Amino acid sequence: MSESTTNYVFDFFRPNHYMVVFKPSNSITFSKNLGVFCKSVTFPFFTFDTSSILLNNKNNTMINKIDYDPVSFTFNVDDKKEVLNFIIDWKKLIINDKYQFGYKDDYKIDIDIILLDNHTLEEISKCTLIDAILLNVDGIAMSYETKDSISEITLSVGYDDIKYEI
Secondary structure, three states: OOOOOOOOOOOOOOOOOEEEEEEOOOOOOOOHHHHHHEEEEOOOOOEEEEEEEEEOOEEEEEEEEEEOOOEEEEEEOOOOOHHHHHHHHHHHHHEOOOOOEOOHHHHOEEEEEEEEOOOOOOEEEEEEEEEEEEEEEOOOOOOHHHOOOOOEEEEEEEOOEEEEEO
16 A cells, blocks of 8 residues: 655745735825845734733733834845835834924825745735834944945834734
């Protein structure tokens, strides 16, 4: 009697096979190519906040909240300033020149972080940061010693929720 065997072929995710897509709202416009300047990003997950309660004379851990850590994006700064203009335009929607803050609906965006197949570069998994907002922009490091380097800028976003397509 012959036994049938199934050969499983698998591979691992590669951290350099990804794509980032910024999905502007009506009030935010920018180059669709912005994602190509993204040098690095983290595919985010979540943390559960817990509390302990005594129930029937036994300690029980209960989950009471889900937290999402901010996601940082590092961009190569291009000579046409698409990345810098995007950041400045986003900032102007948050707070204008008269230091008046806008409404969240005016500056939130969705951002897709897409993992790609190692061989075909087709989408295999994706997460969407829902209602992302700009939290922090690091300065661009400048130095004479780095004359042959590419300038980088890092920004962090917070978001209300994550939608996974795994």
